[in-house]
Amino acid sequence: MKIMKKKSTTCYTNHPRVKDNHNPSPNLHHSRLLFFFSAFLCFFIIHFPRNTNPLSIPMAAALSTVVGSQPAIKVIALCGSLRQNSYNRGLIRAATEIAKESIDGLHIEFIDISPLPMLNTDLEVDGTYPPVVEAFRRKILEADSYLFASPEYNYSITAPLKNAIDWGSRPPNVWRDKAAAIVSAGGGSGGLRSQYHLRQVGVFLDLHFINKPEFFLNAFQTPPKFGSNGDLIDAEVRERLKALLLALRAFSLRLKGTNPPVDC
Template sequence: MAAKPIIKVAAICGSLRKASYNAGLLRSVVELSESIDGISVEYLDISSLPMLNTDLEVDGKYPPVVEAFRQKILTSDCYLFASPENNYSVTAPLKNALDWASRPPNVWADKAAAVISAGGGFGGGRSQYHLRQIGVFLDLHFINKPEFVLNAFQPPAKFDNDGNLIDPQAKERLKAVLLSLMAFTLRLQQGN
């Protein structure tokens, strides 16, 4: 019997804050993935990426930290973004990461993606909408369902003081997103 392929997920958080709720979502996803056969989730830290500046591209080469990030994106099968909302949009660190990896050649193209978010009011939903718009140009293929937004400030508490997700229902919803991303990635890889 052939081994089930491993789907490699690059998990990227748009927040750099240590106790970020969105980073907490991704920590939960990494933990949840350990109980799912055929998937591997790697959290990619974008905090060391310099702000996009094409003067940093020398002789067609990117700074080493940027090239390492681009290679992680290139070798991943799909992406899971945790996108907090700033001014109805994605955060500057996330946009910066998207831009660096879209420099020629665009290493995001033709892969599956999903987006999750936690925040106030709409739970980051407007950032998700804007990220999907950006994804059109990057040739990303976002799953449509299930959607995951979480109002982090509505009782009962969803996170502990360190930003770790403690809500069991939210964890189940995250697992559903991860399984859907996995299935969609397999369909794309098989050309269906």
């Protein structure tokens, strides 16, 4: 009688040699990593010149995408002083320079309010205004936000600035639902009372002033803050002004329903 041998029931998936096939040796891991690193390095050597930092290119592209995704903010700047070398007008010139040089997506346009006639409703004909007033109102309406340079006269805002505000408030009110910021320079408190009075006026206009940072500047303290032509020359004050502009941009974007950039 032939004796049949029983077949082995060993599970080959548990065999040591089978395990080796699914768990490559450390040397094989190192070889693969070295291969991919070499291929990556060769790609950048071929595609980028030696004097270029390859990592800076995708990073710059990413930053450009972030900045470019934000809409540009158009700011109309008004000064309550009509004097050419006014320190308050100097603040607006400095703000315009700062926005142009170091704040992406913020454009400041200064509008001279001296040509506006004194408010007189007799000048309104069938719902229209004098051409200079119509042009002013159109600029205000098209802006995203406003920057007021408001010196203090007799504990209040100046007559020219109040006149400009009143022309813009005639029906329909072109100021409403926009962001705004205030700067002022002068003696003592630096125009503090004019700013608080302007904020009170803004309540009826539906203007939305940023709360912080506030910007009051004593123009006569040492070291000198302004040059002989009214230009701002103090570096620390310029940084304070930049902080206010960044806050204005962030708040403007918020009112427009857009998330502000991360540096705000």
